[in-house]
Amino acid sequence: MQALTNKAQAVNRKPMTFWERLYLINIIKGMMITFSHMFKKQPTIRYPEEKREFSPVFRGLHVLNRDEEGRERCTACGLCAVACPAEAITMEAAERVEGEENLYREEKYAAKYEINMLRCIFCGLCEDACPKDAIYLSETFAPANFTRKGFIYGKPDLLIPNPKTEAGAFAEAKGVEA
C-alpha cells in the first residue's frame, strides 16, 4: 500500500535485548529526565500577584468614549447594534436639550446603552462600525458575577471616566492605542 504521507514509520519489532528487558537502565534514564526537570524554568504565572500581559490588539470589555472636553461621543445611531452578530447591544436615543452641550457632543445621544456581556462574542465589529469613534474594546475582560442581570452592562459601567475631572482614571481606562 502506498503511504499518503511520509510520516509513517515502520514499527520496530526487534525482540528486546537482555538489558532492555531488565528495564532497570531505562528506569534510570527516565528518572534522569524527571530529575532534569527540577531545574527547568516554571512557566507558571502566580496569578493574583502576577498577571499575564494582554497583547495590544486584545479585544476585551467595551468602553464608551468621550472627546477631549469630556463629552460623550455616542450619537445613538445604532450602527453598532446593527453590526453586532450576537445582538448584544441595545440602546435608546434621546435629544439633547438646552444646557447639556457640555455633556453630549451632538444633538442626539444614547439615553440608555446596554451590552449583554453573556451574548457578546468580543468580535469588535461594533468598534469597526462606529462612525464617531465612540465605542472600542479595552484590554480587560468581564469579571465573574452571581446573576445574569449583572452581566448586562449599562452606561455607568461602560462610560470612560471624564478626562477633564478624572484625567488619571481616563488615561488608565483608555489604555494603549493599538
Next chain:
Amino acid sequence: MTILALDWALVIEKLIMIAIIVFASLGIALYTTFAERKVAAILQDRPGPSRAGPFGLLQPLADGLKLIMKEEIIPNAANKWLFILGPGLAMTASLMTCAVIPWGSAIDIFGRHVELQIADVNIGILYVFAVVSMGVYGIMIGGWASNNKFSLMSALRAASQAISYELAMGLALIALLMTTGSLSLKTIVEQQVQGSWWNIVYQPLGFLIFFITAMAECNRTPFDLPEAENELNFGYHQEYSSMKLGFYLFAEYINMIMSSAIMASMYFGGYDLPFFNEASVAPNIAAMIGVGTLLIKIVLFIFLFMWIRWTIPRFRYDQLMGLGWKTLIPLALFNMLLTGAVILAKL
C-alpha cells in the same frame, strides 16, 4: 509490693521515647505529604502548593484540619465495627514498626544511659516482618467492610501483592542476615559502624530486591495497584471520609518513613556518618549527629520513593505478579545461594 520492684525510671524513659517517636513520625508524615506534592510539582515544572504560609509550609496543617473537619460517613451497608477497625489497624501496624529501629547510639542524660531505641529485641527484623504483615489486615478489613466491589477488589489486590512481595523481601533479607549473623537491628547497625563497609557493598543485589519489594509493600507507584484511581476509583479507601481516610493516607506515608529507616539501618549503616570519628566529640553530640545522619538518610530514601513515583507508570496486574514470582523470588534465591557460597568459601 512487687510492682515497685519495676524500674520506674526505665518505664518513664521508654514512654517518653515512644511519645517522641510517635509524634515525630506523625509530624514527619504530615510534612511528607507536603513534600510529595512539592516534589511532584517541581518534577513537572509546576510551583506546587504555595499559598498557605511561606512557601506553602502551612499546607499540611490546612490539609489535616480539612480532613478532621469533614463529615464522617459510614455507609449503611458497611460493617460498622470493621469499618472503624480498618484504618486504626493500618495506622497501628505502621506505627508499631518504629519500636525496633535504632535512631541513634545512646545519650547520657541526668546520669542515665539512654539507648535511642524503644526496644532492642534480638528478633528485631522478624518483629518488623510480623508487624508489616499486619498492615495488610488494615487494608483488607477496610476494603471488605466498605461493602463496595471496587474496594473489595482493591483489597484483594493489596493482599495478594503484599503476600507475593513479602516472600522476595524475606529471601533478600536472609542473605543479609547470613552475613550479619544477627536479627537485632541494633547489632546490624553497630557492625556497620565498627566495620569499614556498609552492608550495601556486600549485598547490592539483595538491596535492589529489598528496595523494590519495600516499594510494593508501601503500595507506592509503580506498585500502587490497590489505589489505581483510573480502574478502581480510589481503591480500598473509597468509602472512607474524614480522619478515617486521613489515617489510611497517613499510614501509607508512615510506612514509607519506616521502610526508609529500615533500609537505611540495614544496608546504609543506620546512624553511621561515614568518614567521621564518633570518638572525637562528646558522646552525646556524637549520638545527636548519628540521629541527624539517620534522618538525612531517611529523607533521601523518601525523595527516591517520590522521584520514582513521579517517573514510572503503574504496572499491569499480571506484570506485577510476574515480576514478583518469576523474577524477584528466583533472583533473591540466587542471591541467597551466592552469599552462602561466598561465606562457605571464606570459612
